[in-house]
Amino acid sequence: MAYFILKRLVQSVFVMLAVAFLAFSLFRFVGDPISQMTGVETSVQDQDRLREELGLNDPFVVQFYRFTTDMLRGDFGFSYRTRQPVGDMIASRIPATLELGIVALLISLIVGIPSGVYTALRPRGIATQAILMTTLVGVSIPTFVIGIALIFLFGVQLGWLPTFGRGGTVDLGGWTTSFLTVDGWRALILPAITLGVYQLTLTMRLVRAEMMEVMRSDYIRFATARGIPYRSLHYRHALANTMVPVITIIGLQFGGVIAFSIVTESVFQWPGMGLLFLESIRFVDIPVMGVYLVVIAFFFVLVNMAVDLLYLAIDPRLRVKEAA
Amino acid sequence: MLTVENLTVQFPGRHGTFTAVEDVSLSIAPGEIHGLVGESGAGKSTIGAAIIGLLQPPGFVAGGTLHLGDTDLRSLTPTQAHAMRGARISMIFQDPQTSLNPLMTIDDQLIETIQAHENVSSSEARTRAVDLLEEIGIENAAKRIKAYPHQFSGGMRQRVVIALALCTNPELIIADEPTTALDVAVQSQVLDLIRRLAQTRDIGFLLITHDIGVIAQITDNVTVLRGGKVMETGPTDKVLKAPEHPLHAIPDGCGAPAGPQAGPLSGPRQRQARHCRPRREIRRRCRGLAAWR
Ligand SMILES: Nc1ncnc2c1ncn2[C@@H]1O[C@H](COP(=O)(O)OP(=O)(O)O)[C@@H](O)[C@H]1O
Ligand SMILES: [Mg+2]
Numbered sequence: 001m002a003y004f005i006l007k008r009l010v011q012s013v014f015v016m017l018a019v020a021f022l023a024f025s026l027f028r029f030v031g032d033p034i035s036q037m038t039g040v041e042t043s044v045q046d047q048d049r050l051r052e053e054l055g056l057n058d059p060f061v062v063q064f065y066r067f068t069t070d071m072l073r074g075d076f077g078f079s080y081r082t083r084q085p086v087g088d089m090i091a092s093r094i095p096a097t098l099e100l101g102i103v104a105l106l107i108s109l110i111v112g113i114p115s116g117v118y119t120a121l122r123p124r125g126i127a128t129q130a131i132l133m134t135t136l137v138g139v140s141i142p143t144f145v146i147g148i149a150l151i152f153l154f155g156v157q158l159g160w161l162p163t164f165g166r167g168g169t170v171d172l173g174g175w176t177t178s179f180l181t182v183d184g185w186r187a188l189i190l191p192a193i194t195l196g197v198y199q200l201t202l203t204m205r206l207v208r209a210e211m212m213e214v215m216r217s218d219y220i221r222f223a224t225a226r227g228i229p230y231r232s233l234h235y236r237h238a239l240a241n242t243m244v245p246v247i248t249i250i251g252l253q254f255g256g257v258i259a260f261s262i263v264t265e266s267v268f269q270w271p272g273m274g275l276l277f278l279e280s281i282r283f284v285d286i287p288v289m290g291v292y293l294v295v296i297a298f299f300f301v302l303v304n305m306a307v308d309l310l311y312l313a314i315d316p317r318l319r320v321k322e323a324a
Numbered sequence: 325m326l327t328v329e330n331l332t333v334q335f336p337g338r339h340g341t342f343t344a345v346e347d348v349s350l351s352i353a354p355g356e357i358h359g360l361v362g363e364s365g366a367g368k369s370t371i372g373a374a375i376i377g378l379l380q381p382p383g384f385v386a387g388g389t390l391h392l393g394d395t396d397l398r399s400l401t402p403t404q405a406h407a408m409r410g411a412r413i414s415m416i417f418q419d420p421q422t423s424l425n426p427l428m429t430i431d432d433q434l435i436e437t438i439q440a441h442e443n444v445s446s447s448e449a450r451t452r453a454v455d456l457l458e459e460i461g462i463e464n465a466a467k468r469i470k471a472y473p474h475q476f477s478g479g480m481r482q483r484v485v486i487a488l489a490l491c492t493n494p495e496l497i498i499a500d501e502p503t504t505a506l507d508v509a510v511q512s513q514v515l516d517l518i519r520r521l522a523q524t525r526d527i528g529f530l531l532i533t534h535d536i537g538v539i540a541q542i543t544d545n546v547t548v549l550r551g552g553k554v555m556e557t558g559p560t561d562k563v564l565k566a567p568e569h570p571l572h573a574i575p576d577g578c579g580a581p582a583g584p585q586a587g588p589l590s591g592p593r594q595r596q597a598r599h600c601r602p603r604r605e606i607r608r609r610c611r612g613l614a615a616w617r
Contacts, residue, residue, distance in 0.1 A: 218422035226437045227410030240427050316472040
């Protein structure tokens with residue numbers, strides 16, 4: 001098991017290095033950093049001096065090494081646009097994106113798992129057919145259309161919920177949360193549903209498919225032949241086995257939820273990392289774009305590790321094999 | 325004890341109804357091991373499933389009677405039938421690698437089964453489970469009962485499966501190819517165990533197999549099945565000695581795993597590899613899903 005975790009760690013380091021390399025190349029080769037930092041009135045001599053001072057004439061490897069170690073020390077450079085430290089800019093946007101992603105994930109799990117189980121256990125029921133049809137529609141409509149439809153219905157027509165921004169937030173030592181005010185929750189509902197719909201349909205269909213497969217397995221047939229009560233058969237035996245593969249995929253998808261919250265954030269003007277990324281693209285603010293990539297990659301790596309550990313916790317076959 | 329008369333099982337399908345079992349009669353007394361032999365597809369498993377009430381839909385019992393003691397098995401409601409499973413009839417499947425829930429310890433599975441049918445405390449159920457495992461030939465059972473299925477060898481796992489089928493003291497156990505997936509050496513140990521249990525506990529066994537050797541080794545009576553119909557039935561030695569009997573024509577194939585000579589990666593071990601879904605396969609599925617998006 002230790003080997004398993006170590007292997008994952010090493011893999012993660014390589015993934016992070018690759019992404020850092022990408023971010024660095026972006027910074028170094030897309031446009032000229034010096035001309036971004038200086039104005040037209042700076043003389044060529046001054047530009048060259050700055051270039052030398054910043055080490056931009058050093059060999060490539062040295063520059064990449066410096067870039068990486070700076071990042072590890074928490075020095076992410078400065079934004080071309082606002083001249084603020086990029087680290088602070090991103091950090092201030094993380095709570096909005098994470099809270100949105102977590103609520104979206106919770107919605108998808110709370111609705112997706114029970115409906116997946118239900119539709120697996122009653123494959124021919126009318127409710128099952130209705131749910132499957134609905135989710136098929138849910139998968140095929142693009143996220144931004146769902147967002148706009150929700151805004152139109154609940155924001156504009158019915159006027160029940162706010163349609164942009166985070167509403168009321170409370171600052172908890174640098175972490176701004178929406179969870180502590182009614183206003184914050186109200187603002188969270190529509191974007192979280194929009195972001196969660198795809199994950200929800202995926203979870204439901206996955207749970208359904210896995211559950212149906214597990215229900216056909218020998219150990220469920222054997223448990224049925226022993227007269228184990230149906231409730232335990234479905235929820236203790238079958239659902240637990242269903243969760244082994246489902247957790248992996250839901251976990252990996254959660255990384256995607258965070259990364260692709262860009263669309264939802266822009267539809268709802270949600271002040272998260274995704275919106276910041278869009279703004280930085282518009283202003284060719286390359287340091288911000290690079291760091292965003294690195295942060296998202298880091299997040300993916302973290303989620304992956306968490307999924308692995310969860311997987312170990314659920315499935316005894318993956319733990320150390322001591323002879324019985 | 326068990327009386328099956330004129331049993332007919334049908335599977336309705338798109339191209340008409342398929343009669344998998346036709347007009348089959350047999351009876352099993354307490355303590356009797358009754359062999360049910362026939363080539364693959366003869367309808368052996370279907371008969372077992374019909375008796376315990378677990379026919380795969382759309383299969384259904386189209387005719388005949390099924391009696392266990394005084395109970396008419398066909399007249400039971402689904403709830404009554406489920407309460408009877410385990411308590412009065414149990415079943416053992418072919419592959420011990422896949423018959424046990426991989427995520428639950430042996431004692432969880434045994435205790436749950438006992439408590440599903442009897443109102444006993446967990447500690448009482450555990451004591452009974454440990455005694456049973458010892459009786460069945462698992463040494464150091466008090467300690468090993470806390471293990472997971474994958475920590476047992478194939479033969480030991482089949483013993484655990486037998487313990488699970490036995491722990492509620494059923495009158496009848498249907499054993500569907502219980503030794504087919506096992507090594508030859510382990511096979512005869514498990515057969516000896518079944519023989520012993522039938523004698524000491526007066527349990528009737530319906531032993532389903534395609535293997536004449538197994539029939540010869542432990543059954544009292546045998547029913548020979550072909551194409552869903554009974555070819556021959558009677559005491560085992562009589563049926564086997566009859567010179568004109570058609571058993572020699574039964575092919576030994578059925579995709580059964582070969583014996584130990586087949587090398588280290590055949591049979592049960594391969595099955596285990598498939599059963600314990602590795603992360604790689606899940607990754608592969610992820611990729612499929614991503615494409616679907
Ligand atoms: N669920 C099912 N649907 C349709 N046909 C089935 C089903 N299960 C079994 N059969 C048919 O019933 C026949 C007997 O199958 P089975 O009882 O499994 O044979 P055996 O156990 O003797 O190998 C086979 O021809 C098979 O095709
Ligand atoms: Mg069969």
